Amino acid sequence: MIQFEKVTRSFQVGDQQVAALRNIDLSIAAGDYVSIMGPSGSGKSTLLNLLGLLDRPTSGIYRLDGGNVTDLNDEQQARVRSEKIGFVFQSFHLVPRLTAAMNIELPLILAGIPLQERRTRVEELLKNYGLIDRADHRPDQLSGGQRQRVAIARATSMRPSVLLADEPTGNLDQTTGREVINLLEQLTEQNVTLILVTHDPALGERASRQLHMVDGQIVNESH
Amino acid sequence: MKLTDVVQFAAASLRGNPARTGLMILAMSIGVAAVVILTGLGEGARRYVINQFSSLGTNLVIVFPGRTETAGIGPGMLLGQIPRELSLDDAEALLKSRAVSRIAPLTIGSSQISKDAKNREVIVLGSTSSLLDVRHMTLASGQFLPPGNVHASESVCVLGAKINRELFGNTSGVGNWVRLGDRRFRVSGIMTSQGESMGFNTDEIVIVPVASAHMLFNTSGLFRILVEAKSRDQIAQAKIETESILFARHGGEKDVTVVTQDAVLATFDRILRALTMAVGGIAAISLAVAGILIMNVMLIAVSQRVKEIGLLKALGAPSAQIRTLFFTEAVLLSGIGSIAGLIMGEAGVLFIGRLYPSLPVAAPWWAVLAAIFTSLGTGILFSVWPARRAAQLDPVTALAGR
Numbered sequence: 001m002i003q004f005e006k007v008t009r010s011f012q013v014g015d016q017q018v019a020a021l022r023n024i025d026l027s028i029a030a031g032d033y034v035s036i037m038g039p040s041g042s043g044k045s046t047l048l049n050l051l052g053l054l055d056r057p058t059s060g061i062y063r064l065d066g067g068n069v070t071d072l073n074d075e076q077q078a079r080v081r082s083e084k085i086g087f088v089f090q091s092f093h094l095v096p097r098l099t100a101a102m103n104i105e106l107p108l109i110l111a112g113i114p115l116q117e118r119r120t121r122v123e124e125l126l127k128n129y130g131l132i133d134r135a136d137h138r139p140d141q142l143s144g145g146q147r148q149r150v151a152i153a154r155a156t157s158m159r160p161s162v163l164l165a166d167e168p169t170g171n172l173d174q175t176t177g178r179e180v181i182n183l184l185e186q187l188t189e190q191n192v193t194l195i196l197v198t199h200d201p202a203l204g205e206r207a208s209r210q211l212h213m214v215d216g217q218i219v220n221e222s223h
Numbered sequence: 224m225k226l227t228d229v230v231q232f233a234a235a236s237l238r239g240n241p242a243r244t245g246l247m248i249l250a251m252s253i254g255v256a257a258v259v260i261l262t263g264l265g266e267g268a269r270r271y272v273i274n275q276f277s278s279l280g281t282n283l284v285i286v287f288p289g290r291t292e293t294a295g296i297g298p299g300m301l302l303g304q305i306p307r308e309l310s311l312d313d314a315e316a317l318l319k320s321r322a323v324s325r326i327a328p329l330t331i332g333s334s335q336i337s338k339d340a341k342n343r344e345v346i347v348l349g350s351t352s353s354l355l356d357v358r359h360m361t362l363a364s365g366q367f368l369p370p371g372n373v374h375a376s377e378s379v380c381v382l383g384a385k386i387n388r389e390l391f392g393n394t395s396g397v398g399n400w401v402r403l404g405d406r407r408f409r410v411s412g413i414m415t416s417q418g419e420s421m422g423f424n425t426d427e428i429v430i431v432p433v434a435s436a437h438m439l440f441n442t443s444g445l446f447r448i449l450v451e452a453k454s455r456d457q458i459a460q461a462k463i464e465t466e467s468i469l470f471a472r473h474g475g476e477k478d479v480t481v482v483t484q485d486a487v488l489a490t491f492d493r494i495l496r497a498l499t500m501a502v503g504g505i506a507a508i509s510l511a512v513a514g515i516l517i518m519n520v521m522l523i524a525v526s527q528r529v530k531e532i533g534l535l536k537a538l539g540a541p542s543a544q545i546r547t548l549f550f551t552e553a554v555l556l557s558g559i560g561s562i563a564g565l566i567m568g569e570a571g572v573l574f575i576g577r578l579y580p581s582l583p584v585a586a587p588w589w590a591v592l593a594a595i596f597t598s599l600g601t602g603i604l605f606s607v608w609p610a611r612r613a614a615q616l617d618p619v620t621a622l623a624g625r
Contacts, residue, residue, distance in 0.1 A: 049619050054619050054622070055618075074541060074542055075542070078536070078540060078541035078544075079541070081537065082539020082540075083539070085539075087537045087538075089622070093533075093534045093537075093622065095534070096239075097238070098235065109225075109232065110535065110540045
């Protein structure tokens with residue numbers, strides 16, 4: 001359950017205040033599949049960063065699963081990110097020196113999960129995403145689709161309630177992109193809230209809820 | 224995040240860039256090795272000097288004629304007077320002190336020694352039978368100077384090992400007669416080869432009774448009196464009594480210098496220890512340089528790994544954890560570096576020890592500890608800033624790689 005109340009985010013550019021988001025009111029139910037579309041500079045990424053607690057709003061309130069997370073300190077926000085939010089990036093952001101299995105394990109290590117449980121969870125994820133025979137390969141030995149599958153496995157390893165995907169198919173060809181989207185959509189069946197940022201309308205229309213942004217505001221919502 | 228995981232993660236990122244890691248460890252280890260080797264050499268020099276001094280004898284009080292500590296110029300000097308000589312009777316009188324066990328008067332000069340057609344210049348030492356024990360000398364064959372009346376100018380001599388070899392070849396010269404200056408002496412004993420000791424080669428001297436030496440050189444004074452105290456505790460007492468006996472015998476004039484072996488030793492010890500520390504300090508500068516190098520490379524590592532840091536933040540790592548990760552990397556680096564340096568340094572010390580067996584090189588424990596702590600300290604100190612910088616990165620810009 002995500003709630004935004006009059007959230008504004010503005011940046012200082014030179015001596016001017018530029019608003020990237022203006023007075024956004026938004027409510028997303030648990031398990032929803034939402035796509036955010038709009039031209040570049042419309043505030044899509046800023047909205048996603050705020051949702052992922054990577055950035056703080058200039059004003060307004062953000063509630064996640066009922067709790068106000070706006071004023072949490074750095075450490076508390078990190079914990080919320082660790083437990084409730086998963087990220088999938090356009091450029092995968094895998095750690096190049098770590099194997100696929102270790103990349104998937106990384107959030108579990110950071111959260112201090114015991115070794116035994118880490119092993120079983122990673123094993124399960126490798127199996128679910130068809131990466132068993134790629135477990136010991138480093139990212140540069142994987143294809144684009146495999147890399148994004150590793151990234152999705154990593155994003156879901158802590159069993160988050162919200163998954164944020166920023167142009168997840170942007171660096172993939174049509175067929176692999178389709179596969180990746182299918183994998184993400186399957187997650188919504190397990191009550192994960194999926195929020196997808198894209199400027200590909202064909203992709204965006206698959207979501208049950210579509211938000212169109214222009215100039216830092218949600219101008220249009222379609223279902 | 225568990226400690227073992229932190230260490231494993233840091234180790235993995237060090238392995239991820241072996242060239243960089245190797246160079247940093249090399250820099251650190253050279254610093255530590257330099258400290259270990261240089262202080263080892265300094266300590267070796269100190270022990271060498273101490274050993275040399277101890278080989279002169281133990282519990283010694285040494286008497287010189289003349290005052291070396293007088294300030295300014297006394298009337299005697301202006302009139303061209305020499306200080307009163309130390310006589311053989313002065314030396315004998317010192318035995319009255321309860322703190323003194325033995326004395327050995329010493330007079331010194333040089334003369335020609337000849338046997339048949341062979342002759343050479345030698346240093347002649349005039350002394351008594353007690354010199355053997357006071358100076359810790361040993362005989363290879365025959366007997367030392369005869370005990371008894373010190374005023375008796377018997378015609379016997381003891382040859383240094385090398386003199387014996389030059390005059391008699393590989394056979395012992397004991398019982399033969401040699402000529403020293405204008406007198407003939409019977410060889411009563413041969414010294415064992417001891418080699419150089421305090422710049423004085425006992426292998427190339429001839430020892431004769433002190434009275435004979437006085438006749439040979441037509442003098443009556445002594446060059447030194449070696450006084451052996453009964454025990455270590457009585458050295459100070461022996462010094463005081465020696466001074467007062469000579470003061471009384473010389474008509475109330477303080478015209479001799481009395482030093483204890485301990486005092487001379489302590490001075491050398493202090494000087495050489497200070498030298499070792501100074502050299503160690505200079506070597507420690509290289510450690511500081513290595514520390515700055517670590518800081519530099521860690522800063523570069525932070526900017527190279529901006530994206531990774533952003534990712535770690537997105538995955539839920541708080542700033543403190545990221546700081547810990549970079550910090551651990553630096554600690555690992557300097558830790559491995561100092562262990563490698565220690566091994567290199569000890570190997571170097573061992574090598575120098577093999578090269579110069581007479582020099583007892585060994586790095587003192589305090590220098591080894593100081594080197595390790597300095598390298599760990601600089602490694603830790605200089606990684607604080609890079610680690611803080613990594614922790615303070617803004618996740619959004621870091622993920623974008625800006």
